Amino acid sequence: MHSMSFHFGVEETILFDGWVTSNWQGIVGSVVGITLLAAIYEGLKNYRDYLFVNASALHQGNGKCPPKQPSMSSGIHLFQTILHMIQIIVGYFLMLIFMTYNVWLCIAVTVGGGFGYWLFAWRKASSDITDCCN
Template sequence: MDHSHHHSGMSAMDHTSTPAPPHHHHPPATMGPHSHGQGGGSAHTMPMTFYFGYKNVGLLFSGLLIDSAAAMAVAVVAVFLLALGYEGLKRAREALLRKAQERLRAQWSSFSRSDRTCPKETPKQQLLSAAHLLQTVLHVFQVGLSYLLMLIAMTYNAYLGLAVVAGAGAGYWLFGWKKAEDSGALR
Protein backbone atom coordinates (compact mmCIF):
# COMPACT_ATOMS: atom_id res chain seq x y z
CA MET A 1 0.00 0.00 0.00
CA ASP A 2 1.37 3.40 -0.96
CA HIS A 3 1.44 5.85 2.01
CA SER A 4 2.85 8.80 0.06
CA HIS A 5 -0.58 10.42 -0.39
CA HIS A 6 -0.69 11.07 3.37
CA HIS A 7 2.33 13.37 3.21
CA SER A 8 1.78 15.29 -0.03
CA GLY A 9 0.70 18.86 0.41
CA MET A 10 0.72 18.82 4.25
CA SER A 11 2.94 21.11 6.25
CA ALA A 12 4.50 19.99 9.52
CA MET A 13 2.24 22.43 11.38
CA ASP A 14 -1.06 21.29 9.82
CA HIS A 15 -3.15 20.16 12.81
CA THR A 16 -6.51 19.99 11.03
CA SER A 17 -6.10 16.52 9.57
CA THR A 18 -6.53 13.42 11.65
CA PRO A 19 -3.84 10.79 11.67
CA ALA A 20 -4.44 7.71 9.59
CA PRO A 21 -5.38 4.62 11.57
CA PRO A 22 -2.58 2.12 11.99
CA HIS A 23 -2.36 -0.49 9.26
CA HIS A 24 -1.14 -3.23 11.54
CA HIS A 25 -2.51 -4.74 14.71
CA HIS A 26 -0.60 -5.61 17.88
CA PRO A 27 -2.20 -8.17 20.17
CA PRO A 28 -3.17 -6.78 23.57
CA ALA A 29 -0.57 -7.10 26.31
CA THR A 30 -1.00 -10.03 28.61
CA MET A 31 -2.28 -9.24 32.04
CA GLY A 32 0.08 -11.54 33.93
CA PRO A 33 2.12 -10.25 36.84
CA HIS A 34 4.79 -8.85 34.50
CA SER A 35 5.78 -9.74 31.00
CA HIS A 36 9.16 -8.92 29.57
CA GLY A 37 9.63 -8.34 25.90
CA GLN A 38 12.39 -9.93 23.86
CA GLY A 39 15.17 -7.98 22.30
CA GLY A 40 16.74 -4.71 23.42
CA GLY A 41 13.97 -3.32 25.60
CA SER A 42 11.54 -4.68 28.11
CA ALA A 43 7.84 -4.04 28.33
CA HIS A 44 6.04 -4.18 31.67
CA THR A 45 2.34 -4.59 31.97
CA MET A 46 0.76 -3.70 35.26
CA PRO A 47 -1.65 -6.28 36.60
CA MET A 48 -5.05 -4.83 37.33
CA THR A 49 -6.19 -7.53 39.75
CA PHE A 50 -4.62 -9.03 42.84
CA TYR A 51 -2.52 -12.11 42.26
CA PHE A 52 -0.44 -14.47 44.37
CA GLY A 53 2.92 -14.88 42.75
CA TYR A 54 6.62 -14.51 43.37
CA LYS A 55 8.17 -14.70 39.91
CA ASN A 56 9.25 -11.49 38.19
CA VAL A 57 7.59 -9.16 40.70
CA GLY A 58 9.01 -5.65 40.44
CA LEU A 59 9.29 -3.84 43.75
CA LEU A 60 9.59 -0.03 43.54
CA PHE A 61 12.89 0.09 41.61
CA SER A 62 14.04 -1.61 38.42
CA GLY A 63 16.84 -3.39 40.28
CA LEU A 64 14.47 -4.88 42.87
CA LEU A 65 12.99 -7.87 41.12
CA ILE A 66 11.54 -10.67 43.20
CA ASP A 67 12.12 -13.98 41.47
CA SER A 68 11.90 -16.66 44.16
CA ALA A 69 9.84 -17.69 47.16
CA ALA A 70 12.74 -16.77 49.48
CA ALA A 71 13.02 -13.28 47.95
CA MET A 72 9.26 -12.81 48.36
CA ALA A 73 9.47 -13.89 52.01
CA VAL A 74 12.22 -11.32 52.65
CA ALA A 75 10.20 -8.64 50.82
CA VAL A 76 7.05 -9.46 52.81
CA VAL A 77 8.93 -9.12 56.12
CA ALA A 78 10.55 -5.85 54.98
CA VAL A 79 7.22 -4.39 53.81
CA PHE A 80 5.55 -5.50 57.06
CA LEU A 81 8.27 -3.70 59.06
CA LEU A 82 7.97 -0.57 56.90
CA ALA A 83 4.22 -0.41 57.52
CA LEU A 84 4.71 -1.07 61.23
CA GLY A 85 7.36 1.66 61.34
CA TYR A 86 5.02 4.07 59.58
CA GLU A 87 2.48 3.66 62.38
CA GLY A 88 5.22 4.08 64.99
CA LEU A 89 6.43 7.24 63.28
CA LYS A 90 2.92 8.71 63.31
CA ARG A 91 2.67 8.00 67.04
CA ALA A 92 6.13 9.46 67.73
CA ARG A 93 5.20 12.70 65.96
CA GLU A 94 2.00 12.96 68.00
CA ALA A 95 3.95 12.38 71.23
CA LEU A 96 6.50 15.06 70.31
CA LEU A 97 3.72 17.52 69.57
CA ARG A 98 1.98 16.72 72.86
CA LYS A 99 5.26 17.29 74.78
CA ALA A 100 5.73 20.65 73.07
CA GLN A 101 2.17 21.65 74.03
CA GLU A 102 2.74 20.54 77.64
CA ARG A 103 5.98 22.55 77.76
CA LEU A 104 4.12 25.68 76.59
CA ARG A 105 1.38 25.10 79.19
CA ALA A 106 4.02 24.73 81.92
CA GLN A 107 5.70 27.97 80.87
CA TRP A 108 2.37 29.76 80.91
CA SER A 109 1.39 28.43 84.34
CA SER A 110 4.77 29.39 85.83
CA PHE A 111 3.80 33.03 85.60
CA SER A 112 1.73 34.43 88.42
CA ARG A 113 -1.99 34.66 87.89
CA SER A 114 -1.87 38.43 88.27
CA ASP A 115 0.90 38.85 85.72
CA ARG A 116 -0.24 37.18 82.51
CA THR A 117 2.37 38.84 80.33
CA CYS A 118 3.99 35.60 79.29
CA PRO A 119 6.56 36.37 76.61
CA LYS A 120 5.51 34.65 73.42
CA GLU A 121 7.79 33.46 70.67
CA THR A 122 7.53 35.38 67.43
CA PRO A 123 6.33 33.46 64.36
CA LYS A 124 9.90 33.51 63.03
CA GLN A 125 11.20 31.96 66.26
CA GLN A 126 8.50 29.30 66.12
CA LEU A 127 9.27 28.60 62.45
CA LEU A 128 12.98 28.15 63.15
CA SER A 129 12.63 26.29 66.42
CA ALA A 130 14.32 22.90 66.74
CA ALA A 131 11.00 21.25 67.62
CA HIS A 132 9.31 22.56 64.47
CA LEU A 133 12.29 21.62 62.28
CA LEU A 134 12.26 18.10 63.74
CA GLN A 135 8.51 17.80 63.12
CA THR A 136 9.05 18.96 59.53
CA VAL A 137 11.78 16.39 58.85
CA LEU A 138 9.67 13.63 60.41
CA HIS A 139 6.63 14.75 58.40
CA VAL A 140 8.60 14.58 55.13
CA PHE A 141 9.86 11.12 56.06
CA GLN A 142 6.31 10.03 56.97
CA VAL A 143 4.87 11.27 53.67
CA GLY A 144 7.64 9.56 51.69
CA LEU A 145 7.08 6.32 53.56
CA SER A 146 3.32 6.50 53.02
CA TYR A 147 3.81 6.89 49.25
CA LEU A 148 6.23 3.95 49.16
CA LEU A 149 3.67 1.79 50.96
CA MET A 150 0.95 2.92 48.57
CA LEU A 151 3.12 2.06 45.56
CA ILE A 152 3.88 -1.35 47.04
CA ALA A 153 0.16 -2.03 47.44
CA MET A 154 -0.35 -0.89 43.84
CA THR A 155 1.81 -3.74 42.56
CA TYR A 156 -1.38 -5.80 43.09
CA ASN A 157 0.76 -8.58 44.50
CA ALA A 158 -1.43 -10.07 47.22
CA TYR A 159 1.53 -11.09 49.39
CA LEU A 160 2.91 -7.55 49.41
CA GLY A 161 -0.52 -5.97 49.82
CA LEU A 162 -1.29 -8.18 52.79
CA ALA A 163 2.10 -7.29 54.29
CA VAL A 164 1.21 -3.58 54.08
CA VAL A 165 -2.17 -4.13 55.74
CA ALA A 166 -0.83 -6.51 58.39
CA GLY A 167 2.07 -4.18 59.22
CA ALA A 168 -0.26 -1.20 59.55
CA GLY A 169 -2.60 -3.23 61.76
CA ALA A 170 0.24 -4.51 63.96
CA GLY A 171 1.70 -1.01 64.15
CA TYR A 172 -1.60 0.45 65.27
CA TRP A 173 -1.99 -2.35 67.82
CA LEU A 174 1.50 -1.67 69.20
CA PHE A 175 1.40 2.13 69.12
CA GLY A 176 -2.27 3.18 68.85
CA TRP A 177 -3.30 2.08 72.34
CA LYS A 178 -1.07 4.80 73.82
CA LYS A 179 -2.89 7.45 71.80
CA ALA A 180 -6.25 6.19 73.08
CA GLU A 181 -4.88 6.12 76.62
CA ASP A 182 -3.56 9.70 76.31
CA SER A 183 -6.93 10.94 75.12
CA GLY A 184 -8.68 9.32 78.08
CA ALA A 185 -10.58 6.79 75.96
CA LEU A 186 -9.17 3.84 77.92
CA ARG A 187 -9.91 5.23 81.38
Protein backbone atom coordinates in the same frame (compact mmCIF):
# COMPACT_ATOMS: atom_id res chain seq x y z
CA MET B 1 3.79 -6.80 33.64
CA HIS B 2 0.67 -7.77 35.57
CA SER B 3 -2.75 -6.39 34.85
CA MET B 4 -4.34 -4.18 37.47
CA SER B 5 -5.94 -7.02 39.38
CA PHE B 6 -4.91 -8.82 42.54
CA HIS B 7 -2.60 -11.77 41.98
CA PHE B 8 -0.62 -14.28 44.06
CA GLY B 9 2.60 -14.38 42.04
CA VAL B 10 6.16 -14.41 43.31
CA GLU B 11 7.68 -12.55 40.36
CA GLU B 12 7.47 -8.87 41.22
CA THR B 13 9.38 -5.63 40.83
CA ILE B 14 8.93 -3.66 44.04
CA LEU B 15 9.52 0.11 43.93
CA PHE B 16 12.93 -0.05 42.20
CA ASP B 17 14.44 -2.04 39.34
CA GLY B 18 16.90 -3.52 41.82
CA TRP B 19 14.18 -4.92 44.09
CA VAL B 20 12.91 -7.87 42.08
CA THR B 21 11.55 -11.14 43.40
CA SER B 22 11.48 -14.28 41.30
CA ASN B 23 10.86 -17.06 43.85
CA TRP B 24 9.26 -17.78 47.22
CA GLN B 25 12.39 -16.85 49.16
CA GLY B 26 12.39 -13.42 47.54
CA ILE B 27 8.71 -12.77 48.16
CA VAL B 28 8.91 -13.99 51.78
CA GLY B 29 11.94 -11.78 52.46
CA SER B 30 10.14 -8.84 50.88
CA VAL B 31 7.01 -9.53 52.93
CA VAL B 32 9.08 -9.45 56.13
CA GLY B 33 10.79 -6.20 55.12
CA ILE B 34 7.53 -4.54 54.04
CA THR B 35 5.81 -5.63 57.25
CA LEU B 36 8.60 -3.98 59.25
CA LEU B 37 8.47 -0.85 57.07
CA ALA B 38 4.71 -0.51 57.65
CA ALA B 39 5.19 -1.00 61.41
CA ILE B 40 7.94 1.64 61.44
CA TYR B 41 5.59 3.98 59.55
CA GLU B 42 3.04 3.61 62.36
CA GLY B 43 5.75 4.16 64.95
CA LEU B 44 6.82 7.34 63.17
CA LYS B 45 3.22 8.61 63.08
CA ASN B 46 2.82 8.01 66.79
CA TYR B 47 6.18 9.56 67.63
CA ARG B 48 5.16 12.68 65.72
CA ASP B 49 1.87 12.76 67.67
CA TYR B 50 3.87 12.46 70.90
CA LEU B 51 6.12 15.36 69.89
CA PHE B 52 3.09 17.43 68.92
CA VAL B 53 1.36 16.87 72.26
CA ASN B 54 4.55 17.72 74.18
CA ALA B 55 5.17 20.84 72.10
CA SER B 56 1.55 21.92 72.64
CA ALA B 57 1.92 21.47 76.40
CA LEU B 58 5.12 23.52 76.32
CA HIS B 59 3.36 26.33 74.46
CA GLN B 60 0.52 26.35 77.01
CA GLY B 61 2.83 26.42 80.02
CA ASN B 62 2.46 24.31 83.14
CA GLY B 63 1.61 26.91 85.76
CA LYS B 64 5.20 27.06 87.07
CA CYS B 65 6.69 28.86 84.09
CA PRO B 66 5.22 31.08 81.37
CA PRO B 67 4.22 29.46 78.09
CA LYS B 68 6.70 29.54 75.22
CA GLN B 69 5.63 31.04 71.95
CA PRO B 70 5.79 28.69 68.95
CA SER B 71 8.33 29.56 66.28
CA MET B 72 8.70 28.42 62.67
CA SER B 73 12.46 28.53 63.08
CA SER B 74 12.68 26.48 66.26
CA GLY B 75 14.73 23.31 66.28
CA ILE B 76 11.77 21.14 67.29
CA HIS B 77 9.68 22.49 64.42
CA LEU B 78 12.48 21.74 61.97
CA PHE B 79 12.83 18.23 63.42
CA GLN B 80 9.07 17.67 63.15
CA THR B 81 9.14 18.93 59.54
CA ILE B 82 11.89 16.45 58.63
CA LEU B 83 9.98 13.61 60.31
CA HIS B 84 6.85 14.67 58.40
CA MET B 85 8.73 14.51 55.10
CA ILE B 86 10.08 11.04 55.95
CA GLN B 87 6.54 9.94 56.86
CA ILE B 88 5.25 11.18 53.49
CA ILE B 89 7.95 9.26 51.60
CA VAL B 90 7.40 6.02 53.53
CA GLY B 91 3.61 6.38 53.19
CA TYR B 92 3.85 6.75 49.41
CA PHE B 93 6.26 3.80 49.23
CA LEU B 94 3.72 1.67 51.09
CA MET B 95 0.94 2.88 48.79
CA LEU B 96 2.98 2.04 45.70
CA ILE B 97 3.82 -1.40 47.12
CA PHE B 98 0.10 -2.01 47.66
CA MET B 99 -0.51 -0.91 44.08
CA THR B 100 1.56 -3.83 42.78
CA TYR B 101 -1.68 -5.71 43.47
CA ASN B 102 0.39 -8.62 44.74
CA VAL B 103 -1.73 -10.18 47.48
CA TRP B 104 1.30 -11.17 49.57
CA LEU B 105 2.67 -7.63 49.52
CA CYS B 106 -0.77 -6.11 50.23
CA ILE B 107 -1.10 -8.41 53.24
CA ALA B 108 2.37 -7.33 54.42
CA VAL B 109 1.41 -3.63 54.26
CA THR B 110 -1.84 -4.30 56.12
CA VAL B 111 -0.41 -6.61 58.78
CA GLY B 112 2.60 -4.33 59.31
CA GLY B 113 0.34 -1.31 59.73
CA GLY B 114 -1.86 -3.21 62.17
CA PHE B 115 1.11 -4.53 64.12
CA GLY B 116 2.67 -1.06 64.27
CA TYR B 117 -0.58 0.45 65.48
CA TRP B 118 -0.92 -2.26 68.14
CA LEU B 119 2.68 -1.75 69.21
CA PHE B 120 2.86 2.05 69.19
CA ALA B 121 -0.67 3.47 69.49
CA TRP B 122 -2.06 1.68 72.51
CA ARG B 123 -1.84 4.92 74.52
CA LYS B 124 -4.00 6.76 71.99
CA ALA B 125 -7.17 5.06 73.24
CA SER B 126 -7.75 7.89 75.72
CA SER B 127 -6.59 10.65 73.39
CA ASP B 128 -8.60 12.78 70.99
CA ILE B 129 -5.90 12.69 68.29
CA THR B 130 -7.37 11.06 65.22
CA ASP B 131 -6.12 10.18 61.76
CA CYS B 132 -7.89 11.83 58.88
CA CYS B 133 -5.85 9.82 56.47
CA ASN B 134 -2.62 7.82 56.36
